[in-house]
Structures are given as structure tokens and as C-alpha cells.
Amino acid sequence: MIRKFYDVVVIGAGPAGSVAARYAAMGGASVLMLERDREPGIPVRCAEGVSVNGIEPYIDIDESWVAARINHAKLVGPSGNSAFLRNNGAGLVLERRIFDVRLCELAIAQGVRLLTKANATGLIRKNGVVSGVEFTHDGVETSVACNIVIGADGVESRVGRWAGMDTALALKDLDTCVQYTLDGIDVNPEYCEFQFGNEISPGGYVWIFPKSNHSANVGIGIAGVKAKDKGPKEYLDTFVAKRFPEASATYTVYGGVPTSYMKDEYVQDNVILAGDAARQVNPITGGGIVQGMIGGQLAGETAAEAVKAGKFNRRFLMSYKRKWDKRLGDNQKVMFRLKERFLGMTDGKFENLVNFIKTIPEDKFSMSYLFKEAVKEDPKLMMDVAKSFILSKLKK
Amino acid sequence: MYINQHLCDVCGTCVSVCPVDAIEVFETQVVIDNDVCISCGKCAQVCPARAIGDAL
Structure with missing residues (x-):
């Protein structure tokens, strides 16, 4: 049975949402987490590269979701000239479809209730104050009451819009992306490759993140502002035809990556955002898994403190933003x-x-x-x- | 603006740039409300699947 009231409702069960839910529950709050899809982690909209240091605070490394251990990064310039950044054992390529479920299990172990196929459709207001979430579960309209909503609903950031925040991105602050998981290719699973250049990938880069010695996530992100005449798929197809002419794609996925930064207005009375929804992404690399987990932790902890204090207004919740700025936000603005x-x-x-x-x-x-x-x-x-x-x- | 549902991957990229909040995401479908849409074309420009156009 789903209760009629939870202290905290988290919308989205990606890394930011599940870590937020876990830390809110660890702090004593009752937590419901809603996931639109039938399973957390799918469809995978991600290049799946992370640093070991970044994820270790949140989960014990387990081979079941490690596709490859990465030692180096290879940067390739427009002429094909390349340089290696050596950093032994510092990186991982994940299997997000397993990783995300494991993170949810860690949240559930702390008492979080997860609903899949639960699509949030709006916020409920009582006397102008956000007091719950409307959603469909298995297609049936329903709702839940709560004191805090954590919007971890990804790049689209609809929870923020429902709360009156301006989360719309400028075209220069969004990368439009396509990725194939290519198989039947020859790749070195020791390094990730990044290809730069305005002909190859205007305002972004092509990545090759190996998943084994015969498969890799090969994708592209180009700045939205540069996608007018040609889209990312055309650029990527040109690259793949040249570099991996015999490859088969076992998976194709589209997506957008915010390359902005977290703003003060992503905290309002009773509502805070985390992860891609809060633009907690490295604006240069587009990396957002670790950033989202850190943001999730701070959001979850702040929500639990708010529940303990019985204070849900913006003034109280702004401590989340201050903690974020200290941890990553100030650096993010420089980036x-x-x-x-x-x-x-x-x-x-x-x-x-x-x-x-x-x-x-x-x-x-x-x-x-x-x-x-x-x-x-x-x-x-x-x-x-x-x-x-x-x-x-x-x-x- | 209109979405070709055969091409759409339901990734939500269009939603993130819409200045007037005219795009809704349902479980398996993205829908543009043309009563709200101002035809600015931002969604079409960033759509990675090139599923959005100004005519059906």
C-alpha cells in the first residue's frame, strides 16, 4: 500500500534521485520515490564514464556494473594529433542499467518506497503552498501528500517549472547528443577517447568509451546553438563511417545534456531540484553522474533536516544551495x-x-x-x- | 511545431529549451500544445532525433 503522506517525495530514480532519497531516509524522513519508466536505469541516456573517487562514497565498486576500468584519456585534436592524460585506474565505464538499480536498492534498504511506472504530472497546492504530487501509476491517476518535493527528473526539469522556477535552457547551454553502442570493433579498453574540432563536433566532442575490447559507447554532443543546419546524428554518422565502417550498433539513444550551472532559484518553498534537473553537471565535460549524486546527497540531507525542524520554506532550504556552492557550485561557475x-x-x-x-x-x-x-x-x-x-x- | 512520433525517442531535450512550457511528456509520448507554442523553433533545433518540424 502506498501511504497518503510521505515527508519527502523524490521524482526520478536516477543517481541523483536515489541518492537524495537514501540520504533523506537516513536522516529520518519517510520517502517515496517515483520513476516514470518501468525500471530505473533504462533507457540508458548516458556515456557511462565516471571516476572511481567520485562514486566510491556512494556505492561499493562491484564488477556486476563495471564494464571497463579506464587508465587513460586520449585527447585528439582536429588534425588527428593526440595527447594522453595518464591516470592509472582512475576511471570506470559503467553498466548504468545495473548500477542505477543497485543505487535504488541502497535507498530501499534505508526505508525508501520506490514506485516504477509512476509518472508525475503536477504539484498539488494548498493555500498556495506545495503540499503534494499528482502522478499516474500504471496509467491510473493518483496523488500523494508531502512536505518536500525533490525534483530529480533529468534535463527536462518539469518539476522546477511546476514550482515556478525558470529552468528553460538557452541553446548555448544545452548539448544535443546521440550515442551508439558499437560492437564488432577494435578498441583499447584501457582508455577513453575524446575527439575535438569544429568539423567533427562543433561546440562539443565525440567520445569513445570502451565497454570491452570489441564494444564501446560512441557518441557525440554538439552545442544546441550550433545544431541549426546539421544535427548531431549527421556528425556522428560521418565520424563512425570513417572510423568504424564495419561496426554494428547494438543500441542507439538520443538525449540532451545541460551545460549550465545550479542557480539560486532552483530552491523554492517546499521544492528543491537535484542532478541534471538542477543543472548539476560539469559544463565542460557534460559529466553529471557524480555531480548528481553529490547534489542528491546534499538535497536529501537538507530535506531530512527540514523535516526534523518542521521548516519547509525557501529560507531554510537555501542551506542546500550554500552547501552545493561550497562543494562544487563555485567551481562549476568557473567551468x-x-x-x-x-x-x-x-x-x-x-x-x-x-x-x-x-x-x-x-x-x-x-x-x-x-x-x-x-x-x-x-x-x-x-x-x-x-x-x-x-x-x-x-x-x- | 509538430512531433513525428515515429522518430521521437522521448528524451525530453525539447522540453528543456521550451521558453513557454508548451511541451508535455507522457509515459511514452511527447506532445506539443500548439495553443501555447510560439513557433520559436528552439525545440526543433536541439532535437537530436530531428523529430520536430513546423508542419506535420
């Missing part, structure tokens, strides 16, 4: 500024970047080293970054 610079980068600049990475000694490589050196090369970049830093500090 966002850098992304805006990448959007205008010429192929010549991409070549310089690849050549530059080649000069970094293997034992010296780190993001901060790369960053320091990149700033030396390009002082205007430093101005942009400095401005973002100052702005983000002033806001606090």
Missing part, C-alpha cells in the same frame, strides 16, 4: 565561463591545447597544473576566470 570560451574556440586553438598537454610531464599532470599552464598561455582566460571567482565570492 561554465571556460565552456563559454570553448564555444568560440577555433580548430587552431584546439590543436594548441593538444600540443600543450603533450608537453606536461606525466608525473606532473593534474587539473590544477593544466589550468595554471593554460592561463599562462592565454591571459584573457585568466581574466574570465578571475572575474568568475570574484563574482562567486561576492555572492556569499
Whole structure:
């Protein structure tokens, strides 16, 4: 039986939603999680690459959902010139369809109730205050009352719109993506490959994330603003025809990745967003699994604190946003500024970047080293970054 | 704007850029409310499946 009231209703059972639900339940809240699809994790709309460090706080690594262990990243510039970033054992390619179910099981073990085939259709308001969620379960209209709604409903972020937040993305802040899982190909399962260039993938990149030595997620994301004449599928098909002419696609999927950042308005009375819905994504890489789990944890913890305090207003819930900014948000805003610079980068600049990475000694490589050196090369970049830093500090 | 349901993958990308909230997602279908739609074309531009056009 579904109860008539839960302290917290989480909409969406992806990594952000299930981690939010788990931490809310661990903090003592009663939690219902609604998943639109018949099973969490499907359809997989994801390149499935993560860092070991990023996911370890949330789940013990288990071979059942590890497709490949990644040692290096290979960056390929427009001319085919390439550089390796070595980082032994730091990455994983997941099987999201198993991984997402495991994360849900961890939530359920803490007392979370999960409903699949449960499609949220709107928020219920009592005297102007959000007091529940309307949804269809197995096609039947129903509803549940609650004090807090956590919207973890992915890129479309409809929960936010129902709550009156402006979650609409500008075309420059959305990557439009296509991915094939290709089989019958020859790939090195030790490294992920990233291909840059305005001919190959304007405003984004092509990725090759191996799942074995004969299969890989091969996908593309291009900036929405650059997708007017040609869409991502045309670019990807051109790439695949050249690189993997004999491949078979065992899976094809479409999707969008927000390349924005989390804003203050994604917290309102009784409603907070997490994951892709809150734009908790690295705006440069488009990576959002770890970011979503961190956002989910902070959202879940804040929801549990709100339940304990009996306070559900925006003022109280804003502690979630402050914790997010400290953890990742301030950094995300800097990355966002850098992304805006990448959007205008010429192929010549991409070549310089690849050549530059080649000069970094293997034992010296780190993001901060790369960053320091990149700033030396390009002082205007430093101005942009400095401005973002100052702005983000002033806001606090 | 109109959606070719044969091409649509129900990924929700169009919903994320709609400035007037004219796109609804049902369990297995995305639907544009043309009474609300202002024909700005953003959804069609970002649709990765190229399933959206300004005519049926």
C-alpha cells in the first residue's frame, strides 16, 4: 500500500534521485520515490564514464556494473594529433542499467518506497503552498501528500517549472547528443577517447568509451546553438563511417545534456531540484553522474533536516544551495565561463591545447597544473576566470 | 511545431529549451500544445532525433 503522506517525495530514480532519497531516509524522513519508466536505469541516456573517487562514497565498486576500468584519456585534436592524460585506474565505464538499480536498492534498504511506472504530472497546492504530487501509476491517476518535493527528473526539469522556477535552457547551454553502442570493433579498453574540432563536433566532442575490447559507447554532443543546419546524428554518422565502417550498433539513444550551472532559484518553498534537473553537471565535460549524486546527497540531507525542524520554506532550504556552492557550485561557475570560451574556440586553438598537454610531464599532470599552464598561455582566460571567482565570492 | 512520433525517442531535450512550457511528456509520448507554442523553433533545433518540424 502506498501511504497518503510521505515527508519527502523524490521524482526520478536516477543517481541523483536515489541518492537524495537514501540520504533523506537516513536522516529520518519517510520517502517515496517515483520513476516514470518501468525500471530505473533504462533507457540508458548516458556515456557511462565516471571516476572511481567520485562514486566510491556512494556505492561499493562491484564488477556486476563495471564494464571497463579506464587508465587513460586520449585527447585528439582536429588534425588527428593526440595527447594522453595518464591516470592509472582512475576511471570506470559503467553498466548504468545495473548500477542505477543497485543505487535504488541502497535507498530501499534505508526505508525508501520506490514506485516504477509512476509518472508525475503536477504539484498539488494548498493555500498556495506545495503540499503534494499528482502522478499516474500504471496509467491510473493518483496523488500523494508531502512536505518536500525533490525534483530529480533529468534535463527536462518539469518539476522546477511546476514550482515556478525558470529552468528553460538557452541553446548555448544545452548539448544535443546521440550515442551508439558499437560492437564488432577494435578498441583499447584501457582508455577513453575524446575527439575535438569544429568539423567533427562543433561546440562539443565525440567520445569513445570502451565497454570491452570489441564494444564501446560512441557518441557525440554538439552545442544546441550550433545544431541549426546539421544535427548531431549527421556528425556522428560521418565520424563512425570513417572510423568504424564495419561496426554494428547494438543500441542507439538520443538525449540532451545541460551545460549550465545550479542557480539560486532552483530552491523554492517546499521544492528543491537535484542532478541534471538542477543543472548539476560539469559544463565542460557534460559529466553529471557524480555531480548528481553529490547534489542528491546534499538535497536529501537538507530535506531530512527540514523535516526534523518542521521548516519547509525557501529560507531554510537555501542551506542546500550554500552547501552545493561550497562543494562544487563555485567551481562549476568557473567551468561554465571556460565552456563559454570553448564555444568560440577555433580548430587552431584546439590543436594548441593538444600540443600543450603533450608537453606536461606525466608525473606532473593534474587539473590544477593544466589550468595554471593554460592561463599562462592565454591571459584573457585568466581574466574570465578571475572575474568568475570574484563574482562567486561576492555572492556569499 | 509538430512531433513525428515515429522518430521521437522521448528524451525530453525539447522540453528543456521550451521558453513557454508548451511541451508535455507522457509515459511514452511527447506532445506539443500548439495553443501555447510560439513557433520559436528552439525545440526543433536541439532535437537530436530531428523529430520536430513546423508542419506535420
